[in-house]
Amino acid sequence: DGGITQSPKYLFRKEGQNVTLSCEQNLNHDxxxxxxxxxxxxxxxxxxxxxxxxxxxxxxxxxxxVSREKKESFPLTVTSAQKNPTAFYLCASxxxxxxxxxxxxxxxxxxxxx
Amino acid sequence: xxxxxxxxxxxxVQEGDSAVIKCTYSDSASNYFPWYKQELGKRPQLIIDIxxxxxxxxxxxxxxxxxxxxxxxxxxxxxxxxxxxxxxFCAASQRGSYIPTFGRGTSLIVHP
Numbered sequence: 001d002g003g004i005t006q007s008p009k010y011l012f013r014k015e016g017q018n019v020t021l022s023c024e025q026n027l028n029h030d031x032x033x034x035x036x037x038x039x040x041x042x043x044x045x046x047x048x049x050x051x052x053x054x055x056x057x058x059x060x061x062x063x064x065x066v067s068r069e070k071k072e073s074f075p076l077t078v079t080s081a082q083k084n085p086t087a088f089y090l091c092a093s094x095x096x097x098x099x100x101x102x103x104x105x106x107x108x109x110x111x112x113x114x
Numbered sequence: 115x116x117x118x119x120x121x122x123x124x125x126x127v128q129e130g131d132s133a134v135i136k137c138t139y140s141d142s143a144s145n146y147f148p149w150y151k152q153e154l155g156k157r158p159q160l161i162i163d164i165x166x167x168x169x170x171x172x173x174x175x176x177x178x179x180x181x182x183x184x185x186x187x188x189x190x191x192x193x194x195x196x197x198x199x200x201x202x203f204c205a206a207s208q209r210g211s212y213i214p215t216f217g218r219g220t221s222l223i224v225h226p
Binding site: 048102 | 120150156159203207208209210213214216218219
């Protein structure tokens, strides 16, 4: 069954700690994305990657970092520089082609501060 | 860049009524407009999409209309049911741009 898997489902961060959210897809999609979702604010783009070993900042990249060493994987690190990390984080992917296609989303990771 | 406005932010209807959610976009080069449904605590899922060469698309109780001249597109849900209660997001993107711009979402509540 193809899809996107995010882990963990819930994550708690202590002050000064970096935490990493995992995102894996077996859809053979080229493009992957990280979004942050806060109540009433929709989906805000953190980082995106269109090919392996390349990624770009989105609208709210400060305090976050990513890597794209494999096509299937796009982990997100929430660093201690992100002072308000409590949110629901969604990973998504899509195929690249002649016409735009919808994004497929993971089940999300809910991050809270201890 | 593209800007997508979505209205209303909250919509409350009685079961069996119709619901309409409207989005406007700013970039005339946008040509792909998906709609996603997100149930509480779950992932957004595509429910319907439309491309700029089409004015309307239907799938059972759901339809989307696009007015390219006015730069707006709307989601129509007929005969609403309690399981339609969710947050709905619209999005817009240009051909060759794989970065969609999302609306802020509409919370639809269907009362039994």
